[in-house]
Amino acid sequence: MDSFEDQEHPPVSELSRRQRRVLGVLVEKAFTTPEYYPLTLKAATNGCNQKSNRAPVSSYNEDDVEEALDELREMGLVTVIHTDGGRAPRYRHWMRKRFSLSEPQLAILTELLLRGRQSLGELRSRSSRMVSIDSLDQLREELAGLQGLNLLQASGSLERRGVEVDHNLYAAKEGMSLPTASADVADEPSSPRAAGTPSPAPAAASDGRVDALEAVIGELRTQNQEFAVEISSLREELQRLEDNMERLRSELGG
Numbered sequence: 001m002d003s004f005e006d007q008e009h010p011p012v013s014e015l016s017r018r019q020r021r022v023l024g025v026l027v028e029k030a031f032t033t034p035e036y037y038p039l040t041l042k043a044a045t046n047g048c049n050q051k052s053n054r055a056p057v058s059s060y061n062e063d064d065v066e067e068a069l070d071e072l073r074e075m076g077l078v079t080v081i082h083t084d085g086g087r088a089p090r091y092r093h094w095m096r097k098r099f100s101l102s103e104p105q106l107a108i109l110t111e112l113l114l115r116g117r118q119s120l121g122e123l124r125s126r127s128s129r130m131v132s133i134d135s136l137d138q139l140r141e142e143l144a145g146l147q148g149l150n151l152l153q154a155s156g157s158l159e160r161r162g163v164e165v166d167h168n169l170y171a172a173k174e175g176m177s178l179p180t181a182s183a184d185v186a187d188e189p190s191s192p193r194a195a196g197t198p199s200p201a202p203a204a205a206s207d208g209r210v211d212a213l214e215a216v217i218g219e220l221r222t223q224n225q226e227f228a229v230e231i232s233s234l235r236e237e238l239q240r241l242e243d244n245m246e247r248l249r250s251e252l253g254g
Contacts, residue, residue: 009076
């Protein structure tokens with residue numbers, strides 16, 4: 001195993017797209033399939049290229065993933081474990097050693113590394129497959145902690161309806177900074193209300209419904225992306241079958 005304690009590592013301010021995907025996979029699998037963790041190179045590659053819970057879907061080969069793992073090791077974010085008997089080495093993340101994160105914060109950051117920009121409703125729903133997040137209030141509290149560590153960016157106040165968040169580990173050249181809303185909905189002045197006009201519904205209840213709808217929309221978008229990938233795969237398979245049929249006809253003199 002790498003000796004993490006004996007090495008000095010500079011602060012982590014940005015990661016490449018490939019590094020983000022590989023690191024996200026290691027943390028995700030530690031949460032969701034601990035019985036298969038740490039991961040072999042093959043398992044890490046398969047995790048990077050899986051079609052669910054990924055945006056965008058990638059097609060890295062083992063050389064790509066191994067290079068990213070080596071880079072992450074140099075940053076002190078990943079370590080390699082060599083086992084006896086010549087078995088394949090395995091890789092594990094060092095995120096808990098590099099950053100002071102709660103378990104929900106680690107799950108949230110992982111989800112953002114794997115999918116990028118999301119609404120609060122989407123993020124809570126998706127992160128909960130790794131760690132339970134009981135409410136949007138808890139989510140906002142965890143997000144505020146990530147902001148304090150400069151690991152998270154937001155399109156406005158975390159209390160604002162429709163706010164979106166993303167990790168803050170993009171390279172500057174990627175131009176992935178979130179645009180900030182010019183004014184928060186929650187801070188807009190209210191219009192004068194005529195006497196006898198019913199009071200508006202509490203903002204918290206309205207926000208809850210909006211966030212729930214955003215979560216549903218996010219899941220539908222994800223399903224749509226997965227269906228598109230499956231359709232593309234079916235088309236490729238159909239094309240291969242047609243090519244084989246044509247080749248068979250030629251061989252039979254048809």
